[in-house]
Amino acid sequence: MNPTEQGASNVSRRRALALAAAGLGACATGALGGYWWLNRDERKSAASAGELGKLLNASFNSLEDKPTPISTWRGKTLLVNFWATWCAPCREEMPDFVKAQTAYAAKGLQIIGLAVDRKAPVERFARELAINYPILMADPAWLDELKTMGNPQGVLPFSVVFGPSSEVMLVRVGKIKYSEISTIMS
Amino acid sequence: MNFLRGRIPSFGKFAGFMPVYVNRSMTAFARKSAQREPSPAEFSGERTLRATRYGSAFLASAVVAFGVHAQLATPPAPQAGRPALAPPAPLAVDVAFPMTAALEKNQTGTITLKIDVQPGHYVYLDRFEFQRDGEAVYGLDKKKQNGTKPVQKKDPQFGDVWVYDAPVSIQVGQTKAKNTNLVVMYQGCSELAGVCYPPTKRTFAIKEAGVEVAAAEVVRPGLGAQFKKQVSQ
Numbered sequence: 447m448n449p450t451e452q453g454a455s456n457v458s459r460r461r462a463l464a465l466a467a468a469g470l471g472a473c474a475t476g477a478l479g480g481y482w483w484l485n486r487d488e489r490k491s492a493a494s495a496g497e498l499g500k501l502l503n504a505s506f507n508s509l510e511d512k513p514t515p516i517s518t519w520r521g522k523t524l525l526v527n528f529w530a531t532w533c534a535p536c537r538e539e540m541p542d543f544v545k546a547q548t549a550y551a552a553k554g555l556q557i558i559g560l561a562v563d564r565k566a567p568v569e570r571f572a573r574e575l576a577i578n579y580p581i582l583m584a585d586p587a588w589l590d591e592l593k594t595m596g597n598p599q600g601v602l603p604f605s606v607v608f609g610p611s612s613e614v615m616l617v618r619v620g621k622i623k624y625s626e627i628s629t630i631m632s
Numbered sequence: 633m634n635f636l637r638g639r640i641p642s643f644g645k646f647a648g649f650m651p652v653y654v655n656r657s658m659t660a661f662a663r664k665s666a667q668r669e670p671s672p673a674e675f676s677g678e679r680t681l682r683a684t685r686y687g688s689a690f691l692a693s694a695v696v697a698f699g700v701h702a703q704l705a706t707p708p709a710p711q712a713g714r715p716a717l718a719p720p721a722p723l724a725v726d727v728a729f730p731m732t733a734a735l736e737k738n739q740t741g742t743i744t745l746k747i748d749v750q751p752g753h754y755v756y757l758d759r760f761e762f763q764r765d766g767e768a769v770y771g772l773d774k775k776k777q778n779g780t781k782p783v784q785k786k787d788p789q790f791g792d793v794w795v796y797d798a799p800v801s802i803q804v805g806q807t808k809a810k811n812t813n814l815v816v817m818y819q820g821c822s823e824l825a826g827v828c829y830p831p832t833k834r835t836f837a838i839k840e841a842g843v844e845v846a847a848a849e850v851v852r853p854g855l856g857a858q859f860k861k862q863v864s865q
Contacts, residue, residue, distance in 0.1 A: 532828070620825060
């Protein structure tokens with residue numbers, strides 16, 4: 447092989463290596479792209495986890511007007527549910543919450559109802575349904591806060607489940623099924 | 633790469649899978665290259681062409697491999713709390729219920745409110761409240777209503793309720809004034825998304841007859857002022 451040929455061979459090898467590197471690069475990009483795509487929902491929750499932290503540090507008045515910080519239940523699996531008596535889907539899911547609170551209290555589930563409503567109808571509905579978890583009153587301004595917490599339209603019902611270490615396990619705009627709570631608690 | 637493990641459901645499989653492709657392609661390339669002594673002419677042209685071919689084949693195999701992986705990984709393992717078929721995300725309230733108000737040109741002074749209620753959405757008739765120039769007009773009465781008739785909906789929570797679940801044109805009083813401020817308070821839900829919108833207030837500044845006016849402001853009213861009729865209770 448003369449030096450010219452060798453030089454050409456080197457150039458060719460370098461090209462092949464460059465191509466292989468490009469291939470690997472494409473692979474890596476594809477893999478990362480795929481990872482990004484497959485985890486888009488988790489990322490959405492993760493992005494708003496900081497904002498959701500506000501909930502854990504907040505305090506709401508009880509039906510007896512007693513300021514009650516959410517941190518009271520630190521260490522529990524917390525299902526924080528924003529609801530109102532004027533919201534039909536909210537009312538529909540609440541019997542499941544009552545059932546779940548009974549079934550999973552021993553496993554550390556604590557449901558908190560945050561009512562964006564007036565007190566009188568809330569008290570009446572809580573009595574009717576024999577709600578067995580704390581109902582606190584949330585100022586309507588919270589509906590605007592929720593817009594940065596994974597609920598851009600500020601609609602109800604809206605629930606967040608925090609794990610015992612305050613990690614966000616679920617953010618839900620709309621109803622939660624009993625089976626979903628069971629999955630979380632099992 | 634360990635940080636990816638457990639985050640992509642079948643990443644372990646994927647991580648083992650890719651090197652096989654990489655190795656095979658690279659080995660094949662090396663073996664073929666070593667098989668024969670190329671002529672000088674081949675170095676500049678053909679070998680580059682061959683390298684390009686192998687490179688393309690390699691890229692294609694990578695794409696196919698990733699595609700296969702993506703197929704295997706989709707749908708991902710059921711995640712706690714995620715329903716199999718999630719409802720669509722709720723529309724913004726002004727997209728779900730776009731409204732315009734107009735003073736009719738026919739000298740009767742009638743104000744007509746048009747609400748383009750989107751499919752899968754509804755507004756409660758009994759939760760409408762109107763104010764004209766700061767004074768309460770009246771809520772909509774299904775018996776006295778001249779515009780589009782509401783429909784009766786059997787709601788498991790509220791019983792029989794009257795709603796508008798399609799585009800409506802409703803008459804909300806008469807005025808002799810040319811400059812009128814109309815305030816509309818309403819509340820609706822999205823059956824599609826399984827959610828309800830909070831009580832919403834929109835103000836329309838009407839300045840001349842025959843002109844449809846869009847809402848001038850977006851303010852959430854205090855709840856205490858909202859539910860005088862307390863339909864839901």
